[in-house]
Amino acid sequence: MFINYLKIALRNIARNKIISFINISGLTIGLVCFFMIALYVYDELTYDRFFKDSDRIYRIVHENIEEGGAATLLTTPGPLAPVLNKDFPQVEKAVRIWQNLDLVVKNSNQIQYYAQDKHIYADPGLFNVFHIPFLFGNPETALKSPNGVIITDKIARLFFKTENVVGKVLVINKEDYEVTGVIRSLSHHTHLPQFEFITSIEPVEERYHFNSWLQGVGVYTYVKLAMNVNVETFQSRILDIADQYVEDELDNRGMTQKYFLQPITDIHLHPNYVKESGIHSKTAGLVLFSAIAFLVLFIASINFINSSLSLAFFRIKEISIRKTNGANRTQLVSQFVTESIVISVIAVCLALVFIYLLTPWFNEIIGKELNHSTLPVSSVLFFMSGVVLCVGFFTGIFPALLIFSFRPAQAIKGIPLTNININNQGIQRLSLRKILVIVQFVITSVFIVALLVIFQQINYMKNKDLGFEKEQILVFPVQTVEMCRSVKDNLDRVKQEFTRHHTVQSITTHLRSPGRMTHQNDVFVYRDGEKRKYWINMQFLDSDFLQTYKIPILAGADFTKNNMTQYILNEAASREFGFHTPDQAIGNHMSIFDWDGEIVGVTKNFHFWSLHYSIEPMVFIRTDHFFPEAVSLKLNTKDLRETMTFIENTFKALFPDQPFEYYFLDEDFNRLYKADVRFAFIILLFTGTAIFIACLGLFGLSLLTIQRKIKEIGIRKVLGSSIPGIIYMLIKEYSLWMITASVISWPIAWYVMRKWLLNFAYRIDIELWMFVLAGAMTLVIALLTVTWQAVRAATANPVEALRYE
Amino acid sequence: MIRLKDVEKYYSNKFVKTWVLRNIDMEVKEGDFVTIMGPSGAGKSTLLHILGMLDDMSGGEYYFLDEPVHQLNERKRTGFHQQYIGFVFQAYHLIDELTVYENLETPLLYKKVKTSERKSLIAETLDRFNIVAKKDLFPNQLSGGQQQLVAVARALIINPKLILADEPTGNLNSKQGLEIMDMLKALNDEGTTIIQVTHDEKKAAYGDRIIHLLDGYIDKIDERN
Structure with a gap:
């Protein structure tokens, strides 16, 4: 039975080449978008999870409350980590990390390396908290010596042309360090800085006041809790931990310190401090992207539903015969669903190929290193088959339901298909398709308005008078x-x-x-x-x-x-x-x-x-x-x-x-809008995709509806209608759809974009022309799609159309 | 086998009821060969479709093998198709996308006949109708007579108790028409009940009873034996 369904499905795909192409390509594009975004969202959600026991690792932040206000700091006073290690059995290990910004490294071969942000100081416990595999050297002892340095394989190759360089000497900021370990370069999939050098924190303790609860810049503190520790209880124990050690001093200064645990897996998505360095995407952005992914897939599915519905009209005869041959409902539904699943499977396979080819390019746009090879195969398969089944089922079920609503007798009597009255519901069915197309274009139109608003806002930000001149200023950092x-x-x-x-x-x-x-x-x-x-x-x-x-x-x-x-x-x-x-x-x-x-x-x-x-x-x-x-x-x-x-x-x-090294201030300043520009670009990409898919669908739909009107067109021409008159008749309806879609999209777009603009303290107003322009664009794009069909039908010889009736 | 009591059928739009069938009472016994005749628009095909459960009645009662069809649900009715009823149409109604072999296979698939049994049934039927050589051709590669042959073969493959034939020879030349009629007659002799619709007196003569329809009413019934 299934083989039979499959065979029919493949033959139908081959027979309706244009429609199949539209269905498959639309769905493929939709799936590519969907999976790309899914990959992106997955990546964002799994930051820092590659560390072993990442669910037990926390960063401790603290809030400093005193007269004049409170400040949340991502660092803590230096003595916290040692105290946690000494007095708290719940803590498997606590470790301090501090980032050094000045770094000049040399070796005897006169190779030099300058970098900011590449050097951290840390306690020897670093590797007990973060499991970072060593290529060479011993993690237990590597940070014990004050003049030992752990470097990455990249640095080892740079200075020594080889990786096993334990025991060799590097001159870091004019002091000699002995390499005690070599690690792999850290994955970018972490909030930790991309360090290349690690040295012991002890030599700088004095300089940065790491031994004081009250003074100094503070230090990043990470803890790994022991197994089965109740996090809430532990949190309540450390909330006022400073009071146990320096209560009097704090009171004298009128200060209170509160300490909070922040799971490291949360840091990427929930930076609790707005100006924390690094580009941090927010959960809201992810929700938005996921919504976009679903919308694009939804638009593609609508195409699919629509063309299946239209094709179903042409298949009424086939289905009637099947019914008279004893097909029951389940069997007919299975056939339709099988057909759409076959198309979905083809689309998924193509989508996978495209994803594979496009990932490097996508990575460049979004500035990430997405990599599908690290994904668990089983969950990918599960996810894919879920998508295939959902899409297949929903796109198959609509035409099947349509088919049920008529009695086969009508089709078999040889009534022209166009005139078949499907239980008096023909008109309503048509409006289902109309609604689907309108929904597609509502979404597309929202995208277009969004795009206009985003580009206006970015333009505004880049050109707004900042109150100082940022042009022609060259800055060189003192490194x-x-x-x-x-x-x-x-x-x-x-x-x-x-x-x-x-x-x-x-x-x-x-x-x-x-x-x-x-x-x-x-x-x-x-x-x-x-x-x-x-x-x-x-x-x-x-x-x-x-x-x-x-x-x-x-x-x-x-x-x-x-x-x-x-x-x-x-x-x-x-x-x-x-x-x-x-x-x-x-x-x-x-x-x-x-x-x-x-x-x-x-x-x-x-x-x-x-x-x-x-x-x-x-x-x-x-x-x-x-x-x-x-x-x-x-x-x-x-x-x-x-x-x-x-x-x-x-x-x-x-x-x-x-x-x-230098930078120009205006370029550097515009870097602050990098995330927004990237966002705009992604929206541009998806808007383009959505427009393309929707047009593809509209094209298919017009192909089918106009085909059904061939006879009417023939009769009208015989009766003396002009060609422009017929074209007008054919495209009038679509224009109305598009205008309806635009009008519906306006309040939605207005609402969504106003929310987006709230991200900016200084923002543009959403103006009427953006909506009108978006509406005009939608209309023009849609009519261009439809007109070709209409012209073709209108200029055809009417005798051809009428001969066989 | 079939009993109709006061069956009626009409189409209504807002203001007008258009009657197609009224006061139809008839009975068909197993092994009968019934012909329905009448001018265009008399309701012949509609009656046949109601008998074949392809169309709903607007009123009246219909008993098939003593089951009240007018009270059955879709599933039950489909069950009757699968088991008891074969259709032959004037326009053949083969599935264009399927080969002869697959067209014959379709009713068996829906009836969930096992693969091995299916294969032997199809082989047997192809043989019986002398169309083995055509089994891999598509309908549009066959002549009208051959297509109707396949259609009859397909109707028979489930070994139906009842064959409903709607002008089965209407699109055929007289020689092909005779062949098909002879075949139906032969089936009838083997015990299959046949109800056919036709305009043609000569074809009507194959039946043992002729029901004349006029404007939706049964005008008269000719018993031939």
Whole structure:
């Protein structure tokens, strides 16, 4: 029986070539999209799960509450991990990790390697928490020696051309280290930094105050809990853990510290701190993508249902004969369902081939390393067959149900198929197909509106006046301690050297450039004889900063060129500190650490951070105490190459041992919108796909409906209708469908896109023209699809159509 | 075997009932060869379709082997098709996408006949109708007479108790027509009940009873024996 169904199915596919092509290609494209997104979602959901026992590993974050506000920090005070290891049997191992940003590595062969973010300090327990396999060396002892370094295979090959390099020596930041272990480069599928070097944390404990509960920058703390530990109980034990050790000191400072466990498998999707480094996708995005995946597949399935429904009209005779030969309902349903499952299977196989071919390209777009080879085969098969069965079943069941609703006698009497009255439900059936097509185009139209809104918003963000000039600013990060000293000690000379060239207008040193992470700290403000504390964003800089970035001053003046510590606020900070007008702020004193100084000016607000965020209070501090992390040059040139040559030469002369690395601020700033641009691109991709599939379906549908009207067209032409008249008759209906679809899509698109825009503190308004344009696009695309068919039918010789009737 | 009591059939739209059949009382015994005659639009085919359970009645009672068909559900009726009834149509109604062999196989598949038995039944039938050489051809590769032959073969393959034939020879030339009629007669002699619809007096003569329909009523019944 099944073989018979299969045979019929394959013959039908071969017989209706165009429709089969439309069905299979539409479904294939839909499935490719669906599986790609499924792969992406799966990837996002499984971050850090490759670590052994990942369900028992937690990062500890802490909240610091004091007068002036609370701050959630991803780090904890240094003593936490040792205390957990010593006093808590629930903890299998706790480990501290700290990232070193300055890294210059050399070896005796004079090979050099500079990198930021590639070096971590860690406790020896690192490998008890994170199971990272060693290629060479012993994980138990590798971090015990203060001068031991663990490197990745990549670094080993770079320096030594081989991997087994245990015992060899590397010079890291001018100190000799002995390689004690070689590991494989870490997978990108983790929130951990992509480190290449690991050394012991002990030598830097003093420097970074890792032994203090109250001082210092803090350290990342990870714990692996013992088996069967109740996480909630443990969480409640550590919530106030600091009180057990330093309660008095905390009380004296009016501080409270709360500690929280964060499962590492959650970190990727739920970064609890907005400005945490790294690109973090959010759950909402995943839900949205999943919804898109289902919608695209849904559109493809609708095609399939629609063409099967239309084809069913042509098969009424076949089905009638089968009924008179004794087919019962189940048998007929099985036949239809088998046919659509066969098509689904073909589509899935093709989709798999395409996925295989397209994954590298898709990876490039979304900036990931999706890899299907790591997926568990059984669940993939399960998933695939689930999709096949669902799609097959739902697309098969509709035509089957249609078929049931008529009595075979009519078809057998030889009534023309077009006139068959299916239990008086013919009209309603037609409207089912109409509804399906409209639904398809509603979805497509929503996509188009979304696309317009997204592109407008991105355009707006890239072009909005940020309150400072980001064009023609070249920044080079100060990467090493050595260079930092050199810049700080020879600041005047550095500035003179660079400004010798006429295209370099000004130069300034500061912490991080706009768009990069800002520094936050406590400041004290003296106002009306009172000392108040605020937790605030700050930027250390020299007196040329405002001028270089062309930030306008509202009140007071720019920094004066002396050695005094001076403060300039932005408007938001001035308001935060309680000054009613910018002028009131001028002349007051404030301090950070022990550096007391006068507020000399207030600037207009400007966007230090992307337009996702509203403008926050910010304090500029001019002081001799800070260590610059970046140097910015304002250029004014048409001949960039010549200027660059000059800058590079000057750089090499000033800092002979340092790597010349730089970026342009506008490009760097636009990096903040990378996720949005990527999102827009993915939407563009799916919009294109959705339009294509929907048009494919419309094409098939018009092919079939117009075929059924061939006789009517013939009669009309014999009666004297003109060709344009017939074309108009044929496409009029489709135009109405498209207009209906657009109108229905508008409120949906408006609602969805308004939600999306809420992600941005500064956003465009959704305007009427976007809807109208989207509607017009939908209409034009759809009519282009249909008109070809209509023209063909209208220009055919009517005698052909009528001869056989 | 078949008993109709006051069967009627009409189509209604909003305002008008169009009567197709009214007050039909008839009885067919096993082994009968009944002919239904009448002018176009008299309701012949509709009656045949009701007898074959392809169409619903609007009213009246229909007993098939003492089962009240008018009260049966779809599943039961399909069961009757599979077991007792074979159809032959004027337009043959073979499935165009299937070969002769597969067309013959279809009713057996629906009846869930086992593979081995199916094969032997088909082989036997092909042999009996002398169409073994045609078994892999598609209907459009056959002449009209050959197609009708296959259609009859297909109706017979389930060994039905009742054959319903709707102008079985209407599309055939006279020689082919005679062959088909002779075959039906032979089947009748073996005990199969046959009900045919025809315009043709000569073909009608093969039956032992002729029911004349006129405007939906039974006009008269000719008993020939």
